[in-house]
Amino acid sequence: MLIIVIFLILGIGGTMILRHTTNTAVDRQIAGRISEQPISAPQLGKTDSLWRNGSGTKSDGKDTNSKNKPTRKITKNARSIIIYFSRSGSTELLASKIAEKTHADILEIVVKDSYAANYQRTLSRANSERENQDYPKIDMKVPSLSQYNTIYLGYPIWAMTLAHPMISFLNSYGKTFSNKRIAPFMTQGGYGQGNSVQRIQGILRNQGSRNNTFTRPLVVDGNKVDQADQRVTRWTEQITNSSN
Numbered sequence: 464m465l466i467i468v469i470f471l472i473l474g475i476g477g478t479m480i481l482r483h484t485t486n487t488a489v490d491r492q493i494a495g496r497i498s499e500q501p502i503s504a505p506q507l508g509k510t511d512s513l514w515r516n517g518s519g520t521k522s523d524g525k526d527t528n529s530k531n532k533p534t535r536k537i538t539k540n541a542r543s544i545i546i547y548f549s550r551s552g553s554t555e556l557l558a559s560k561i562a563e564k565t566h567a568d569i570l571e572i573v574v575k576d577s578y579a580a581n582y583q584r585t586l587s588r589a590n591s592e593r594e595n596q597d598y599p600k601i602d603m604k605v606p607s608l609s610q611y612n613t614i615y616l617g618y619p620i621w622a623m624t625l626a627h628p629m630i631s632f633l634n635s636y637g638k639t640f641s642n643k644r645i646a647p648f649m650t651q652g653g654y655g656q657g658n659s660v661q662r663i664q665g666i667l668r669n670q671g672s673r674n675n676t677f678t679r680p681l682v683v684d685g686n687k688v689d690q691a692d693q694r695v696t697r698w699t700e701q702i703t704n705s706s707n
């Protein structure tokens with residue numbers, strides 16, 4: 464009898480310890496939430512020497528969505544919307560922080576074939592897309608953007624410019640951006656914003672979008688988005704205080 468009792472206690476205790484350890488491990492992978500869905504962002508917490516400017520960063524192979532639905536929050540009355548793409552979660556986390564401050568609607572850009580979990584394969588694909596000017600196909604329903612005055616545009620920097628899904632999105636929908644204020648935000652591997660803002664301006668112009676204004680961009684290192692709260696607050700306050 465005593466042996467059975469000891470066995471039961473050890474068994475239950477062991478299970479509890481195991482469950483606690485597993486939960487802690489899972490919690491550590493969840494960097495935040497966007498529209499209530501968890502965000503994993505493997506670059507966070509890496510020291511600069513381990514991070515190596517983002518080189519080698521894995522994704523979940525589904526542009527952060529292997530366990531989630533693509534983020535989509537569209538309401539009737541919002542006057543601003545966050546439109547973003549993120550492969551490995553850092554830009555998504557930045558988008559979630561902007562959403563918390565602004566209560567803007569949210570639309571995640573989804574491509575038909577998501578980028579590989581493996582960094583080198585993603586890089587090769589991106590290089591070939593760029594050389595051939597053959598950008599990915601978008602696979603999502605895009606609502607009318609007419610109700611919005613401000614569009615927060617979020618992307619990772621790829622090869623010193625916009626990540627390709629954002630180029631595809633703007634090539635297809637940029638013509639509906641006339642008269643809107645654009646607030647660019649991005650995460651990058653330490654080399655900065657590149658020509659990404661000029662690129663957005665050029666695409667919008669080519670698409671026939673007129674009368675756009677641009678805010679100062681928000682540029683954050685991909686491994687430090689969890690330390691960017693104050694910058695996000697200052698940036699969003701500046702924008703919302705000068706709302707058009």
Ligand SMILES: Cc1cc2nc3c(=O)[nH]c(=O)nc-3n(C[C@H](O)[C@H](O)[C@H](O)COP(=O)(O)O)c2cc1C
Pocket residue numbers: 506516517518520548549550551552553554555585586589618619620621622623624650651652653654655684685686
């Ligand atoms: C294909 C590719 C190209 C990249 N090129 C650059 C670059 O030119 N400059 C830079 O600073 N970071 C570069 N990076 C690093 C990403 O900008 C950085 O890791 C970013 O935080 C990723 O954001 P995400 O987690 O939202 O996908 C590149 C990453 C990838 C996958």
